[in-house]
Amino acid sequence: MHRLLLLLCLLLLSGWVVAGEGADGPTVVRIGVTLDQIVGIDQKAENFSAVYTLRVRYREPALAYEPTPGAPPFRMLTFAKTMERLQAQGVVWPGMFLANQQGRHDLSRQGIRLYPDGEVHYIERATAVFQAPDFDFRDFPFDSQSFYIRAESLLPDSLFVFELLPEHIGVGDQLGEEEWQVFDSAAVVDTVTGADGLGYSRFSLGFQANRHLLYYVVRIFVPMLIILVVSWSTFRLKDYMKRIDIGITVLLLLIAFNFTLGNDLPRLGYLTAVDAFIAGTFVITGAVILVNVQLRIWQHQKREREAERLDRLARIGYWPAYLVGMSTALLLL
Amino acid sequence: MHRLLLLLCLLLLSGWVVAGEGADGPTVVRIGVTLDQIVGIDQKAENFSAVYTLRVRYREPALAYEPTPGAPPFRMLTFAKTMERLQAQGVVWPGMFLANQQGRHDLSRQGIRLYPDGEVHYIERATAVFQAPDFDFRDFPFDSQSFYIRAESLLPDSLFVFELLPEHIGVGDQLGEEEWQVFDSAAVVDTVTGADGLGYSRFSLGFQANRHLLYYVVRIFVPMLIILVVSWSTFRLKDYMKRIDIGITVLLLLIAFNFTLGNDLPRLGYLTAVDAFIAGTFVITGAVILVNVQLRIWQHQKREREAERLDRLARIGYWPAYLVGMSTALLLL
Amino acid sequence: MHRLLLLLCLLLLSGWVVAGEGADGPTVVRIGVTLDQIVGIDQKAENFSAVYTLRVRYREPALAYEPTPGAPPFRMLTFAKTMERLQAQGVVWPGMFLANQQGRHDLSRQGIRLYPDGEVHYIERATAVFQAPDFDFRDFPFDSQSFYIRAESLLPDSLFVFELLPEHIGVGDQLGEEEWQVFDSAAVVDTVTGADGLGYSRFSLGFQANRHLLYYVVRIFVPMLIILVVSWSTFRLKDYMKRIDIGITVLLLLIAFNFTLGNDLPRLGYLTAVDAFIAGTFVITGAVILVNVQLRIWQHQKREREAERLDRLARIGYWPAYLVGMSTALLLL
Amino acid sequence: MHRLLLLLCLLLLSGWVVAGEGADGPTVVRIGVTLDQIVGIDQKAENFSAVYTLRVRYREPALAYEPTPGAPPFRMLTFAKTMERLQAQGVVWPGMFLANQQGRHDLSRQGIRLYPDGEVHYIERATAVFQAPDFDFRDFPFDSQSFYIRAESLLPDSLFVFELLPEHIGVGDQLGEEEWQVFDSAAVVDTVTGADGLGYSRFSLGFQANRHLLYYVVRIFVPMLIILVVSWSTFRLKDYMKRIDIGITVLLLLIAFNFTLGNDLPRLGYLTAVDAFIAGTFVITGAVILVNVQLRIWQHQKREREAERLDRLARIGYWPAYLVGMSTALLLL
Amino acid sequence: MHRLLLLLCLLLLSGWVVAGEGADGPTVVRIGVTLDQIVGIDQKAENFSAVYTLRVRYREPALAYEPTPGAPPFRMLTFAKTMERLQAQGVVWPGMFLANQQGRHDLSRQGIRLYPDGEVHYIERATAVFQAPDFDFRDFPFDSQSFYIRAESLLPDSLFVFELLPEHIGVGDQLGEEEWQVFDSAAVVDTVTGADGLGYSRFSLGFQANRHLLYYVVRIFVPMLIILVVSWSTFRLKDYMKRIDIGITVLLLLIAFNFTLGNDLPRLGYLTAVDAFIAGTFVITGAVILVNVQLRIWQHQKREREAERLDRLARIGYWPAYLVGMSTALLLL
Incomplete structure (x- = not known):
């Protein structure tokens, strides 16, 4: 959780507009975003x-009107109609845009009161x-990740500044979402400096999630164990060739696990925890086979004593x- | 079926607007939804x-008109035209929105009379x-699941209240849909409280479905059996090495089944019935191999009597x- | 073909409006649909x-106009323009909608003369x-299936009745489409009763198709044979352990075939012909292994005569x- | 290349309107299509x-205007604006449509001068x-295929006839596109007869492509060889059981290749070259195993001479x- | 990096319009593109x-207006409104289009000041x-690739010439993007000659990226090693049959690797580095098996000395x- 807090603090330091200060100058725009549904998290595409709901509230005196008695206390307008009237006047x-959006967005509800x-x-x-570019898989599958929805103002903060609308913010x-558990969320408003040197208000709703580990336990760790x-039990037999056969089967199984896990992740430039775990198993399995080849050779050469000693060592070790x-592999990360 | 009933009852308790009561106050809006086709159920994405048909009926005096003699008893309007006229007046x-919709919706028919x-x-x-967030896979593949289509009013119930349109509700x-069988459905209207403290009418059409089990019987259980x-038949042979080989083949097959089934489901935080079933098989198969290794050792050590006893035990047990x-695994769920 | 005919007859019985009868009353709307291209048949999603071309023709006196001499004998209008004029008048x-459409439809051509x-x-x-909900896989892959395109009137048949436009109907x-062969097609107009008790005209273009079998012969049946x-050839050897090994390999191969075929189909509640075929092979292969285990035991016990008899039986049987x-499995369907 | 030529000739024979002939009658519409990018070729869906660029040029006196001095020699119009003006006048x-288009088309540029x-x-x-319905996989992967883009007039050739715009036609x-090599292209204008008996102008840009073979050599033929x-090398050993084992491994590998290749193609009603190749290998491998089973039996029966003779035959043959x-299989196509 | 520079130089030579030169004649249009997010790189589809941001700036005197005192120093317009006004005047x-765009583009922000x-x-x-047609996989996975975003003018450079807007250009x-690392980028404006012989301004933002190699090391090279x-360790045993078995396992594993890697790439007409690497391993593994078959034959024939010599050679070689x-394979590229 403190990674998210840290990020949010950084955001604040980079220039938080204290709500209300801009009383006389720019128009205050109150913003709320609720995260309603997570359709999916694609960690390969990051x-x-x-499904989110965005609420924006501000006052535009040019749109004020004389209320009709008996009518509801507001009028409904479509977005297109409102844009038309604003341009005409x-x-x-x-205006604002979702700064980390990718592709299209499908409206299921849009309206103005x-x-x-x-x-x-x-x-x-x-x-x-x-986009969720902060993915860090180093601890995979024990990792927790941060996700954001960001709305940035189209016009500089000399004209419009954002403020939070707390009752309409949340998760x-x-x-x-079954695979991930959201365990923390927070929202802030800050100011970013555009390429033109002006400040632009920005709203961010962030949340953090970690994984259910059962999948990895049931599909990877338990089978491997x-x-x-x-x-290991075959080490109690003296049949070294059998041990070599089983060792090779384990190697092939590890290669299959390795590919299965690799297909879940983007092609990273670093090792994850589970990669290290499999790599460690891999190297040890290779060594175990080499030991058994040596045992078999000594058996063939009738050097029973050396064989017996190495065999006991292998069984115990x-x-x-x-x-x-595995520990070395995990530490070397 | 009674899970669905329970859910619907909870809905009712949370504030059912008795239709007709609001006679003098808010406008009554009658709603009907029919579920016409199920294109697909994606249990991984939940x-x-x-394909649904939504019918909405209410009276807006401002749209009343003088009928032309000889003309049909109604006029047809496009949605855009109607919105234009309502805003002009x-x-x-x-207005309403589908509260659990994801992504876009593709109209194949839209019109107003x-x-x-x-x-x-x-x-x-x-x-x-x-969205179908109520998926619970604990009994998979013997599970039955609930699905909803929900329409929520944009305006508070002081202005509009929903009522059912029974002749246009149904499945x-x-x-x-071949994989699932819908065995129950029901519709209710209730009221939800928004973040602004006001009540909003909500329509829900729910249905419940369970799976055809044949797929799992034919592709998993029969092959496994x-x-x-x-x-087991190889236990009638005295060739312990063969039994170990076959045991390892069974283990590899179980890992393959395990992955195949795992790809069908989201990565859950709990075990399903079939997971428990496979996990139980897995542990027993491992134990069977260990027993045979022991038998082989005793055979090697000429401890025929111990071997014979354990072998009989293994064959019978x-x-x-x-x-x-398997039972233990299923009970431990 | 007679399944399609039967279906069409049922349609007729359910109320066929004899074209022309409604001369004085409702407006006659002539409809033609041609099936131009099949982009794909998704049997899993049913x-x-x-790509289809829909032609609709009727007379609306309110749109009549005075022809300009020398100009073409008709005017071209866009769909939007026409709707505007009809509403204005x-x-x-x-209006009509495609009753079994799913998702969006992409126009490549639309116009009015x-x-x-x-x-x-x-x-x-x-x-x-x-949607093609009539899929029946019981005879898979020897099945033939029916497909429809259906257009239903938005307004009751007191206002508009459909009639066929034979020159613009066809496949x-x-x-x-390479996998399926369309071998029959037909079109009818009938009337369906809506939830409001009124009759609505409906146009249906149906066609039937069956599969090329070569794929299944080359990829499944020949390899299996x-x-x-x-x-079977290994039965001529006396090496019973070898026979057991090969039997287990065949079992694993059958499991792989079983999954491959299962992924082609929805998860049905009944067995297909090919399922029965594989299930039969499965059971017999299991029995063959059990026989060989018995043979091996007798061989071990030096009961050569029993072994010899059973072996001959196995080879012949x-x-x-x-x-x-396989026949039993197919009959049990 | 001559298949394309043949097709184009057939087009011509079916009624090529000699450009310019219709001088006094119908309006001449000049059309050019360039194929700019191939996004992908989906041979399974055919x-x-x-990405194409379509240029259409004709003269409509009703749109003539008085040029402003100093202004550019043309005016720019959006498509919507132009349609509005044409309907108003x-x-x-x-109008025309792309006759073999499937699904939607995404404009990246559209305009009128x-x-x-x-x-x-x-x-x-x-x-x-x-759509590319002319796919013929009989020679796969040595096949070359024809592809078309076709634009057909909405109005009969008594009103509009097409003519080529040669400087804007090409590939x-x-x-x-990496997998296919385009080696030929050509464009023609011809006339098709509609269901109403009238002639409609049609423009076709065709091109032919064949495959890079390296993929099949490196992934299929070399591994198989x-x-x-x-x-074959194991035939130099006298260990017939080993030969049978290896033969079965080869069979399983062939089944895997067979499925891999089958997934690349639609489920055809005929055999491709590579299918025949694999089928031939399949049958021979089966025969090889049968021979070795026979050898093993003779070895068991001490009929060394027969075994020796057959073995030599097998090794040489x-x-x-x-x-x-393989040749027989290829010839039987 | 110098490949990109080279390409850009070629662009320059093909006719770079020196910005500012066209002072009196054509209107100068300043363009900036920033690459904000890479959603994905699909090397198979090339x-x-x-997500990009395009900024375009120019002066159109016909749109000048009298500023209102106290109002912001600019007006906001929608794109549609602006097009309407430009056509009216x-x-x-x-106008411009993205020359290497494929499919649709989804706007998340569009506006005019x-x-x-x-x-x-x-x-x-x-x-x-x-489109990224410059993909060259010869060095795969050690390759670095060039990518472009290109905007081309709709009107000739006698009317509009492009100029860079440096503060709004960048990556x-x-x-x-996790798999690729962008290590260089540059932007140029040049002129292309259209089919009509006129020059058209073109803006290009190019960038170069290479891959993280860890994926290939961890999933392919280490397992293979x-x-x-x-x-190799089994060469220390005298069991030639075992060596042959292991050799065949390695062959099958290589075939699996080969397909896995082949599915990552388009079906190229040339070998990549990793293909050569696998092909080399393939041939050597085949040779190793043949050597062991020979050894086994000599062992059988009691030609111990020859066997001993070849065996030592094999072990050392x-x-x-x-x-x-592998080197030969890499050099033969």
């Missing part, structure tokens, strides 16, 4: 797809794909060797 | 894609993807062990 | 994607996905057993 | 996806999927048998 | 998907797929042979 509006004093309530519910309680136990191999 | 309309007294009949037929009889029978292993 | 139009007497010629060429001669021949196994 | 336009004399220059650059030099060499098997 | 605009002197600032942020620092070590095989 993005996630989500020559006033600017607090206009109040007599010119207060504009915009709401948009949509599904979109968001839904039925995200429909049982195979290693079986492989089997589990420590695997533990040391 | 959603389903369906400054009246609000009973307007009657002289201002009665508006809206119809929309579309294909959309709906079609040719859904085109035959392999176990074959594996084989099936009970598998039964106990 | 739908097909096709307050007349209804013979308007003749001086108000005759409207609408043409639309589009790609869409159509193209370059469908671009050769493997069985090889497996091998092919009949497979035949009986 | 279509290809391409009640004139017809030379209008010259003072009413000359209209339309340009459209888009990505679309085109780009950076198609971005090495496996066959290895398999191995390569000729494979050659004969 | 394209990449990216009959002026041309500096208009300044009182007629200065137009257009901004567009979108996701699109771009973002969080591209969200360990397998080769294990295979194993690693040099693999090195020579």
Whole structure:
């Protein structure tokens, strides 16, 4: 959780506009985003797809109107109609874009409520794909990752500044995501400096998630453990050729696991925890086969005593060797 | 079926607007949804894609008109035209959105009939993807699951309340879904409280489905059973090395089954029934190999009597062990 | 072919409007659909994607105009322009929707020709996905399947009735589909009763197709046959352990075939012909292994005569057993 | 190349409108299509996806205008604006559609230049999927295939006839397609007869491509050859059981190759060259195993002389048998 | 890096319009493109998907307006509104298209700011797929590749010439791409000659990237090395049949690697470095098996001395042979 806090603090230091300060100058635009559903997290493409609801509220005096008695306290407008009226009156509006969006976004709800004093309530519910470039797989599958939805102002903060709309910020309680658990979320407003040297308001809703580990335990670790136990049990037999055969079978199985896990991840420039784990197992399995070849040679050469000593060593050292191999691999990360 | 009923009851308790009660106050909006086709159920993404028909009916006096003699008893309007007229007249309309929709929705039919007294009949037929976050795979593949289509009002229930349109609610009889069987469905209208403290009418059409089991019987259970029978039959031979070989083959096959089944499901944080079944088989197969290694050692050491006793035990205990292993695994869920 | 005929007859019985009868009352709308290309048939999702051309013709006196001398005998209109004019004049139009469409439809051509007497010629060429819920895989891969494109009127048959436009109905001669052969097609107009008790005209273009079998022969049956021949040939050796090994290899191969075929089909609630075929092979192969285990035991126990008798039986009974196994499986469907 | 020529000749015979002949009657519409990029060729679906540029030029006197001095020699119009003006003036336009298009087409450029004399220059650059129904896989992977882009007139040739615009016809030099090599292309204009008996102008740009063979050599033929060499080398050993084992391994490998290749192609109703090749190898490998089973039996029966003779025959006949098997298979196509 | 420079130089030589020179004649259009995110690089289809921001600036006196005192120093316009006004005034605009775009492009931001002197600032942020036809896999996986985004003017350079907008050109620092590393980028403006003989301004933003090699090391090279070590270690045993078995296992593993790698790449007409590497290993492994078959034969024939000599040679020559095989294969590229 403190990685997210740290990131948010950095955001704050990079220039947080204290809400309300800009009272007389720029128009205050209040923004709220709720994360309603997670459609999917694609760790290979480093993005996630989500259904969000964005609410934007500000006052545009040019849109004020005389209320009709008996009518509802607001009017409904479509987005297109509102844009038309704003352009016709020559006033600017607090446009924004989702800075880490990828591809299209599909609206399932969009509308504007206009109040007599010119207060504009915009709401948009949509599904979109968001970039999640902060993925760090070094601890995979024990990793926790940060995700963001970011809205950036089209106009500089001399015209519009963002403020949080706390009652409409949050993460839904039925995200429909089974693999990941969201355990923390936070929202901030800060200011980024554009290439033109001006400041632009930015809203960020961040959340952090980690994985359910059961999948990896049930599909990788337990099968591997049982195979290693079986492989070790054959050390109680004196049949060295059999041991070599089983060792080669374990090697082939490790190659298959290796590819299966590799297909889950992007092609990284660094090793993950599970890669190190498999690499360690790999090297030890190779060494175990070499030991057995040596045993077989000594057996052939009738050098029973050397064989007996090495064999006992191998039988006793089997589990420590695997533990040391995996630990070393994990430490070398 | 009673899980669905329970859910619906909870919905009702959370505030069911008795239809008709709001006679003088809010406008009554009658809603009907039929589920026409199921395009697909994606249990990994926990959603389903369906073709539905939504019908909405209410009366807007501002749209009333003088009927032309001889003309049909209604007029046809496009959606765009209607929105234009409603905005021009400054009246609000009973907008709604599909609360559990994901991504875009593709209309294949949309239209409005307007009657002289201002009665508006809206119809929309579309294909959309709906979130199904209630998936619970604990009993997989013996599970039954609940699915919903939910429409939520954009405006509070002081303005519009929903009512069911019973003749246009239901599940079609040719859904085109082979894997799942829909065995129950129901619709309710209730009220949800928004972040602004107001109540909003909500329509829900729910249905429940379970799986055809034949796929799992034919592709998993029967092959596994035959392999176990074959594996057991080798116990009648005294060739312990052969038994070890066959045991390892069974282990590899179980790993393959394990991955095949794992790819069908999201990466859950809990075990499914079939996982437990395979895990039990896995552990017992491992134990069977260890027993045979022991037998081989005793054979080697000429301890025929111990070997004979354990061998008989193994032969007799084989099936009970598998039964106990699987039952224990299933009970430990 | 007679399944299609039967279906069409049922359609007729369910209320065929004899074209022309409604002369004085409802407007006659002539409809033609040609199936131009089959983009793909997705038997798992039970739908097909096709390029079709829809032609609709009727007369709307309100759109009649005074022809300009020297100009072409018709005017061209876009769809949007026509809808605008029809709404402006307050007349209804013979709207329809494709009742078994799924998802969006992509227009590659759309246009209207308007003749001086108000005759409207609408043409639309589009790609869409159509549900094919009548899939029945019991005879797979020897099955033939029915497919439909259905257009249903939006307005009751008191206003508009459909009639066939025979010169524009048919199936193209370059469908671009390799796996299936279309061998029959037909079109009808009938009337369906809506939930409101009114009749609605419906147009259906149906076609039937069956599969090329070569794929299954070359990829499944021939390899299986050769493997069985090889497996049988080892029965001429007295090496029972070898026979058991080969038997287990055949079992594993059958499991692989089983999954490969299973991935081609939806997860059905019944067995297909090829499933039965593989299941039969499966059971017999298991029995063959059990026989060899018995032979090996007798060999071990020096009960040569029993072994010899059973062995001869196995060798002779091998092919009949497979035949009986498969036939029984096929009959049990 | 001559298959393409033949096809084009057939097109010509089916009624080529000699450009210019229709001088006084129908309006001449000049058309050019360039194939700019090949996004992909999907041989399973029998279509290809391409970026093309379509240019259409004709003169519409109703759009002529008085040029402003100093302004560019043309005006720019959007497509929508042009359609609006044409409908407002009640004139017809030379609409056309892409006859073998599938699904949607994505415009990346669309515009119209209008010259003072009413000359209209339309340009459209888009990505679309085109049907390629002429795929013939009999020679696969040595096949060459024909592809088309076809534009057909919406209006009969009494109103508009097409003519080639040679400077804007062609195939780009950076198609971005690695698997196929385009080696020939040509364009023609001809006339097709519609269901209404009228002639409609049609433009076709065709091109032919064949495959790089290296993929098949490196992934299929070389591995198969090495496996066959290895398999043959074991014939120099007298260990018949080993030969049978290796033979079965080769069979399994062939089944794997067979499926891999089968997944590349649609499920055809005929055999391809590579299918025949594999089928030949398959049958011979099966025969080889049967021979070795016979050898083993004779060895067991101490009929050394027969065994020796057959063995020598097998060793010598191995390569000729494979050659004969494959050739026969290829000839039987 | 110098390949990119070379390409850019070629661009320059093909006619670089020196910015500013065209002062009196054509309108200067300043263009900037930033590459904000890489969604994915698809090397099989030879394209990449990216989020880019395009900025275009030029002055159109016809759009100048009288500023309102107190209002922001510019007006906001939608794209549609601007096109409407430009067409109404009959002026041309500096249209452009993305020359190497494929399929649709999804806008996430589009807008125009208009300044009182007629200065137009257009901004567009979108996701699109771009062709990358310069892929050269000869050095795969050690290759570095060039990618471009190209914008070409719709109108000749007598009307509009492009100029760089340096402060808005560049590659973002969080591209969200894990497999590739962007190590260089550059932008140029040049002129291309159209089919009409006129010059058209073109903007190009190019960048170069290479791969992280760890994936290939961990998934291919290390497993292969360990397998080769294990295979070599069995040469210390005198069991030639075992060596042959292990050799065949290595062959099958190489075939699997070969297919896995082949699926990553398009079906090229040339060998890549890793293909050569595997092909070398393949041939040597085949040779190793043949040697062992020979050894086994000599062992059988009691020609111990020859066997001993060849065996020593094989043991010593194993690693040099693999090195020579792979080097030769790499050199033969």
